[in-house]
Amino acid sequence: MTIYYLCPEHSTPVGGVRVIYQHVDVLNRNGIPAYVVHKTKGFRVNWFENQTPIVYWRDTFLDRLIAKYKRRSAPNRVVELPIKGGQRSIISASDILVIPEMYGPDLAAAYGRGIKKVILNQNCYLTFNGYSFNKDRLISPYHHKDALATLVNSEDGALYLKHTFPNLPLYRFRLSIDPKRFKFQATKKKQLCFSRIKNQADAMQVINILKFRGALHDFDIVPFINLPQSEVAQIYQDSLLFLSFGYPEGFGLPAAEAMASGCVVIGFHGGGGKEFFNPEFSYPIEQGDILSFAKTVEEIIHSYNQNPEPILEKGRRAASYIHDTYSPELEEQEILAAWRSILEKFNSCFSI
CATH class of the missing domain: 3.40.50 (Rossmann fold)
Structure with a gap:
């Protein structure tokens, strides 16, 4: 057999x-x-x-x-x-x-x-x-x-x-989630990233709302698509924020991998991600609510600029949860x- x-x-x-x-x-x-x-x-x-x-x-x-x-x-x-x-x-x-x-x-x-x-x-x-x-x-x-x-x-x-x-x-x-590949990194750049594989129309709206409001003047934007895992992992490790636009999702691996790397994740859980989009260390957004998505990203950037430690702590808690739960x-x-x-x-x- x-x-x-x-x-x-x-x-x-x-x-x-x-x-x-x-x-x-x-x-x-x-x-x-x-x-x-x-x-x-x-x-x-x-x-x-x-x-x-x-x-x-x-x-x-x-x-x-x-x-x-x-x-x-x-x-x-x-x-x-x-x-x-x-x-x-x-x-x-x-x-x-x-x-x-x-x-x-x-x-x-x-x-x-x-x-x-x-x-x-x-x-x-x-x-x-x-x-x-x-x-x-x-x-x-x-x-x-x-x-x-x-x-x-x-x-x-x-x-x-x-x-x-x-x-x-x-x-x-x-x-x-591979703990060697997607390992926690405490030091973060003022950088947000997202996958361009799904739902580019929503991503375009959120990024442009933030752009025209001046919310991203000191943040780098890193969209990625079809990169080797090693390069994606490095992007996650460097980024403070990961924006999740995926829907529908059977599980939502990119968001989980980003959390494992210490990113604070904001966005749509896509159905399958409900089990790990915990509001204690992430920011789930109702599917399709573009305005709430953009407002939340702007608020987190503002909070980070005022006092980075509470936001970084969410990234640490997210990484710990993912590595313990999805080993x-x-x-x-x-x-x-x-x-x-x-x-x-x-x-x-x-x-x-």
Whole structure:
């Protein structure tokens, strides 16, 4: 039995891809064979360091023809998935395939009929991408006979899925923030930073309100996008403030990483970030409330200029909370606990 994580191919930073690689590393470290599955031969994420085991989906014309024949000629036959690069040449019914939620309502049926699946849901707000408004169309991988369980990465996501699918076998795993990469730095520049990946329209409004009011005359603005992790970490460590514009979010890794580095975080929690946007050390803003966002940033800058220590103390408390709550050790414990339970269920399928 081997666990295979189907993984999107992004050559620029995407937190969910890193999580997939981390899961595979955790499983292998604990004696459970696992691989990342990519479609493009030779592809490997290079925006963070890794030696994660990878196999490649073999998807030639002949492979597709054989799979199509199997599906039509024997409706109950397992459709194995051909791969290259691992110990074996197929993903079979003796394995488990992990599929991200983004692949739509047919994801369980479309990939390896008869192979047991685990759905990896890292953004509950993408759960229904590709679905229909037709009330009678109830096709979903969360009801499919091949689906063993769902893994979800936040309290918000767990509540969302449990409400929608009350009988769903669901395991919430904790994400971790790398304490070596995103380490606390007490010395801060008069600098605010934010990611430009999401919601640039709101960012443009907030920054320009502050700019035209003269609130940023002695602060540097550092927007960033598609930078290596090492460079992003340095930006966080240097910055006093991080502005969070993300929405919707499965968890909100950038805000958590910024907190771990000692930034005071202001902005939208995006849903998934509710669990760590604590008002004791951050400034959550109601989604879409641009004016309150800008006013809060201006007030904090003014307070810092008058007396920096209370603002710096919030950064220290945020970093302590993130490092204690989202440690690699806790992440590993929860991933393993989830998979041991899933594997027990998987093994029972063959003992009946």
